[in-house]
Amino acid sequence: MPAAAAPVLRETAAVPWRPRVDAARLRRRGRGWTLSTLAHTIPFLATAVLLIALEPLSFPVAAIAVVHAWGIPALYANRGANVVRPRPRAAPASERAALGLLGDLLGHEARELHARTGLALERGRLGVWLVGEAGALLVAPGGRRVDCWCVRVDGELPSGDRTAHLLLALREDEEGFATVANLAFSGALWRLRPRLARAMRPALDAARARA
Amino acid sequence: MGRMARLIRMDRTGHTTVAEWAAGDAAATDAAVAAFREQLDLGYYAIVSTGEGHAEQVRELPLDADVVILRLPIAGG
Numbered sequence: 401m402p403a404a405a406a407p408v409l410r411e412t413a414a415v416p417w418r419p420r421v422d423a424a425r426l427r428r429r430g431r432g433w434t435l436s437t438l439a440h441t442i443p444f445l446a447t448a449v450l451l452i453a454l455e456p457l458s459f460p461v462a463a464i465a466v467v468h469a470w471g472i473p474a475l476y477a478n479r480g481a482n483v484v485r486p487r488p489r490a491a492p493a494s495e496r497a498a499l500g501l502l503g504d505l506l507g508h509e510a511r512e513l514h515a516r517t518g519l520a521l522e523r524g525r526l527g528v529w530l531v532g533e534a535g536a537l538l539v540a541p542g543g544r545r546v547d548c549w550c551v552r553v554d555g556e557l558p559s560g561d562r563t564a565h566l567l568l569a570l571r572e573d574e575e576g577f578a579t580v581a582n583l584a585f586s587g588a589l590w591r592l593r594p595r596l597a598r599a600m601r602p603a604l605d606a607a608r609a610r611a
Numbered sequence: 612m613g614r615m616a617r618l619i620r621m622d623r624t625g626h627t628t629v630a631e632w633a634a635g636d637a638a639a640t641d642a643a644v645a646a647f648r649e650q651l652d653l654g655y656y657a658i659v660s661t662g663e664g665h666a667e668q669v670r671e672l673p674l675d676a677d678v679v680i681l682r683l684p685i686a687g688g
Contacts (some may be wrong), residue, residue, distance in 0.1 A: 561622070
């Protein structure tokens with residue numbers, strides 16, 4: 401008897417032009433992001449070195465080039481951190497009810513981590529996920545790389561429900577979830593961590609430890 | 612009467628219990644099935660947990676489930 405087909409997230413039908421994400425495709429995308437970062441950085445650094453070599457008095461311009469080399473990748477990492485930035489709160493009673501439902505979906509450890517950090521930790525085949533209200537972080541196996549995914553649910557919902565929506569979609573079809581979501585950043589975890597809200601960093605550390 | 616199963620919709624109140632039913636209660640089951648279809652027509656997706664870290668979308672109300680959760684579609688942000 402043939403094995404049952406894996407469930408496919410229905411929302412993938414809205415993005416038919418996107419190839420389905422899998423581990424190999426994620427690795428290729430990650431390499432692309434790394435090359436892109438180098439392409440942003442190396443020319444500015446080379447320019448700085450050349451300027452100093454040709455005329456040491458040009459160091460102010462060289463310094464500006466170095467700032468660009470540092471700043472452009474930093475802006476991308478900041479964009480990645482923004483995917484899990486908390487959204488405006490709903491009425492307290494709605495927030496409590498939503499958190500109760502989300503808590504029922506999480507195990508004890510993940511529930512406690514979510515209470516501290518606002519991120520729900522979920523193990524997947526692609527890595528360890530940290531699900532927020534309007535996006536998710538995926539810590540790749542090995543814990544050195546992180547992908548930041550921007551994904552939303554429309555409608556007036558309390559924060560816990562937003563997270564629960566994303567968590568359930570992720571559990572339905574992890575690769576479909578990554579196909580629907582927009583990749584906002586892919587890079588070294590150390591680049592992202594300082595740009596995350598301080599309260600969320602323990603969640604990233606926990607995900608890295610489990611990746 | 613057996614334990615009550617619930618159809619829950621995530622909404623602005625946190626969540627709303629749309630229907631409850633128990634095995635053997637034909638009237639409650641029929642009402643739950645009707646409510647389920649109505650919510651799907653409104654654009655909700657129905658999800659049941661299928662073990663730790665797994666969930667499945669269903670198009671018919673699984674009467675043996677403990678909880679069925681209705682969620683809205685997601686999209687890239």
